[in-house]
Amino acid sequence: MSSVSQPSTPVWKRISQSRAIWPILALVVILIVDGFISPNFYNIRIVEGRLFGNLIDIVYRAVPTALVALGMAIVIGTKGIDLSVGSIIAISGAIIAWRIQAGDNHVVILAYAVIAGGLCGVWNGTLVAFLGIQPIIATLILMVSGRGVGMLINLIYGGTDPSFESAFLQGLSTGSIGYIPTRILLFIAIFIALWLVVRKTALGLFVESVGGNAAASNLAGINARRIIFVSYVICGVMAGWAGMIMTADTHTSDPVSVALYIELDAILAVVIGGGSLMGGRIYLGMTVIGALVIQALTTSILISGLPPEYNLIIKALVVLFVLLLQSDNARKQIVALFRGKHNE
Amino acid sequence: MVAEIDQSACIEMRQISKSFPGVKALDSVDFKLYPGEVHALLGENGAGKSTLIKILTGALERSTGDIWVDHNKCDFRTTGDAQSAGISTVYQEVNLIPAMSVTKNLTLEKISGRFGYVSWRKARTMAREKLKRLNVDIDIEQPVGSYSVAIQQLVAIARALDDDTKVLVLDEPTASLDAQETANLFAIINDLKSKGIAVVFITHFLDQVYAISDRITVLRNGKKVGTDLATNISRKDLIAMMIGRELGDVEAAFSTKGTGATGETVLQANQLGKKRTLDGFDLELKAGEAVGLAGLLGSGRTEMCKLIFGAIKADTGNLVVFGNSTNRTNPRNSLDLGIAFCPEDRKSEGLVGELSIRENIIISMQSKQGWLKPISRKEQERIADEMIASLGIATPDADKPVGQLSGGNQQKVVLARALASSPKILLLDEPTRGIDVGAHAEILTLIRKLCEQGLALLVASSELDEVVASSDRVVVLRDRAKIGELQAGSITRDNIIQMIAGTDNV
Structure with missing residues (x-):
């Protein structure tokens, strides 16, 4: 709507008006600041046949959040939200520990984890799409109960010690293929698969259409309920993958505290990536950037030597700043502030 | 230059215009209200009724024009400004809080006493007084949501009325009331009238217009068509004012119709209908013909299109498309069968x-x-x-x-x-609503062209002349039922108006 009339080079204009610029800029700035804090920040070396270094570490640690955020991006695209992702992770972790104790093949167990996530998504999707419960309430139900379900699953086999040993899962956690950590490769594979499903079929367009205007989409022939349902199932499956990696990291199922607040990080990642809670748009790539921004922040605070108590507050401030940059309104006011008040 | 202000009017709005991006919602409209009159404000969707009311009540700011309240020029910036000037509104969707008691709903904005202390005793007295003005006797401690819509409506009116209320705007107050409840409401309106309050009454029920109104103003496409005493306007004239614009140059160009030569039957509805939505109707569409759908606002035009398209599920009758009887239940199936639908409300x-x-x-x-x-x-x-x-x-x-x-x-x-x-059957609901003259003409040309290409069209329109100009056959609706069809030779403004007005002429 706003007609821009300042003379500036078209290239700069196009870049500065692209939504993608701000999160990427934030990420770059954080990484540059890190370079000042810690001179060795950018060093990457090979230890035990695997790449090591802060940059790798950020990507490595961001994987679970990024996986969850990708699913969240699709749900948010339908104008929904999924608060239960942390609980889904707890459930899939409990199922992994249980089936390992039961002696199943470890590759089959992976399938269990993902299917469990999918079933949780079916539950959420049914509540939201077919029973018409508001997303925030519908997913709150599983958010609250899911960790309890995880603990019940732990009880199935006695439950006092849900820890386990698994070379296969260990490989997912700390292993590498070539020099690259396995989980990063796994993430890339999942990302490409998801991108193909969303962008190379009409699913993404349908999700955006339903999120933008469900009534109009229905009249255009889209089964809005089915699309919303599917989006929650996808979100559940993504949380299932994340649960697998997080459980592999800890060698145990800890339904009470695993992935606590991951839903908030995931929502933040989507929003930093340019998604709107009003629905209507999905930005998969930018969501990953959003997850990296959040992880880069956490890592920088750790290496800066600040007490970890500052972590959440600084994170909040940076997130606020990125969101202000994305808001046209706020940006204009900030620019006006710097230019003085001569134009109104 | 400026004409004298009408001394007896309590409200005078002069040359009111309002523009939204891409559309002029009101164009130089004059509107006067006298104390103790019931003034019906009529017009189709998008005619500008609600825009005018919102400007009167301060909910919208006008682009140009002036408002006088009791001969004083006023400039309302908020609804609060208008309320303190004595203008109260009851909107179509009742603005009450269902879970709160009647007392609280009635006194919500007025009860915070000194230091935020609330005297519930005073509040109850105030609520009783307010209800007494309308002779309503109900338990004021019950939540509003526990009462019928009719009672809720009265509570809303009671809330809107103050000692110094001069003007009461009622937006479709009878839409969800039955005959007895409507009669009760009218008794109350008459009572307010006798107290010197001016009532603006918006409705699409013509019977009610004549039952209660002293004067009538009709808007069309943002312009005022006319204002007159209700006794001076016959029902036929009124319908003509609402939907029957004189044929302009634009439409005249399209009155050259196709030959009327039509192909095979592509769609047939047999007693298709839904309770409380549209009575079962029969309809036949042939390839290459444009069937117009005429009727007043609320007569069931949109419902007929949506029933055929499957956007509203029918509970009676069936539909035969290309010779196959179908049990279609949704828009997607309709698309597969070659039916497409353009809804009336672009935005929503x-x-x-x-x-x-x-x-x-x-x-x-x-x-x-x-x-x-x-x-x-x-x-x-x-x-x-x-x-x-x-x-x-x-x-x-x-x-x-x-x-x-x-x-x-x-x-x-x-x-x-x-x-x-790539449809074979195209349902258009108000294809020319709220667009400028040029685009209007283009869309009418297009409809004609599509017909010539062999499409079957059903075009619902509130523009009577558009229906007359572009249809090979006209289906007429009244009060949620199909009341008849006009064939090629007999499609005229007068015939359609006569059918809509029915035999019970006023």
Whole structure:
């Protein structure tokens, strides 16, 4: 709507008006600041046949959040939200520990984890799409109960010690293929698969259409309920993958505290990536950037030597700043502030 | 230069205009209210009734024009300003809080006493007084939601009325009331009238207009058609004022109809209907003909289109499409059968504002193909460019968000979407609503062209002359029922108005 009339080079204009610029800029700035804090920040070396270094570490640690955020991006695209992702992770972790104790093949167990996530998504999707419960309430139900379900699953086999040993899962956690950590490769594979499903079929367009205007989409022939349902199932499956990696990291199922607040990080990642809670748009790539921004922040605070108590507050401030940059309104006011008040 | 202010009027609005991006909602409208009169404000959807009321009540700011309240020039910036000037409104959707008691609803804004201390005793007294004005006797401690809609309506009116209320605006107050409840409401309105309060009454029930109103003002397309005493306007004249604009140059050009030569029957509805929505109706559509759908607001025009399209599920009758009887229940199946629908309300039911023009155009076609067979980007661009060219959509490129287009161009995008799904039967609900004259003409030409290409069209319109000009056959609706059809030779304004007015002429 706003007609821009300042003379500036078209290239700069196009870049500065692209939504993608701000999160990427934030990420770059954080990484540059890190370079000042810690001179060795950018060093990457090979230890035990695997790449090591802060940059790798950020990507490595961001994987679970990024996986969850990708699913969240699709749900948010339908104008929904999924608060239960942390609980889904707890459930899939409990199922992994249980089936390992039961002696199943470890590759089959992976399938269990993902299917469990999918079933949780079916539950959420049914509540939201077919029973018409508001997303925030519908997913709150599983958010609250899911960790309890995880603990019940732990009880199935006695439950006092849900820890386990698994070379296969260990490989997912700390292993590498070539020099690259396995989980990063796994993430890339999942990302490409998801991108193909969303962008190379009409699913993404349908999700955006339903999120933008469900009534109009229905009249255009889209089964809005089915699309919303599917989006929650996808979100559940993504949380299932994340649960697998997080459980592999800890060698145990800890339904009470695993992935606590991951839903908030995931929502933040989507929003930093340019998604709107009003629905209507999905930005998969930018969501990953959003997850990296959040992880880069956490890592920088750790290496800066600040007490970890500052972590959440600084994170909040940076997130606020990125969101202000994305808001046209706020940006204009900030620019006006710097230019003085001569134009109104 | 400025004419004298009418000394006896309590409200005078002069030359009120209001523009929204892409559309002029009100164009130099004059409106006067006298103390103790019931003034009916009539017009179709989009005529400008609610815009005028919102300007009167301070909910919207006018673009130009002046308002006098009791001969004092006023400038309302908020609804509070208007309320303190004695103008109260009861909107169509009752603005009460259902879970709160009647007392609290009635006294909500007024009860905070000194230091925020609330005297519930005083509040109850105040609530009783307010209800007493309307002679309503109910338990004021019960939550509002536990009462019938009719009682809620009265509570809303009681809340709107103050000692110094001069003007009461009632927006469709009878929409969900039965005959007895309506009669009760009218008794109350008459009582208010005798106390010198001016009542603005918005409705689409003509019987009620004549039952209660002293004067009538009719709006059309943002302009005032006329104001007169109710006794001076016959029912036929009134209908003509609401939907029967004189044939302008634009429409005249299209009154050259097709030959009327029509093909085989493509669609047949047998007693298709839904309780409380539209009585069962029979309808036949033939290839290459345009059937007009005429009737007043609320007569069931939109419902007929939606029943055929499956957007409203029918509970009686069936539909035969290309000789096959179907049990279609949803829009997607209709698209598969070759039926496409352009909804009346572009913003809420037509377009996905965030998506681009291209995406909006191909989305029906895509949903027809299913999500697994995506239309390639290249193909999408080809279809979008083709549609933009053939419908003359004014846009620099197809990737602009559709929300940024003007009304007429948005309407063309809705039409383009329907056409892209390659329909055999096209249902158009108000295809020319709220668009400028030029786009209006283009869309009428297009309808004619589509007919010649062998499409069967059903065009619902509140523009009587448009119906007359562009239809091969006209279906007339009244009070949620089909009351008849007019064949090629007998389609005239007068015949349609006569049918809508019925035999019970006033």
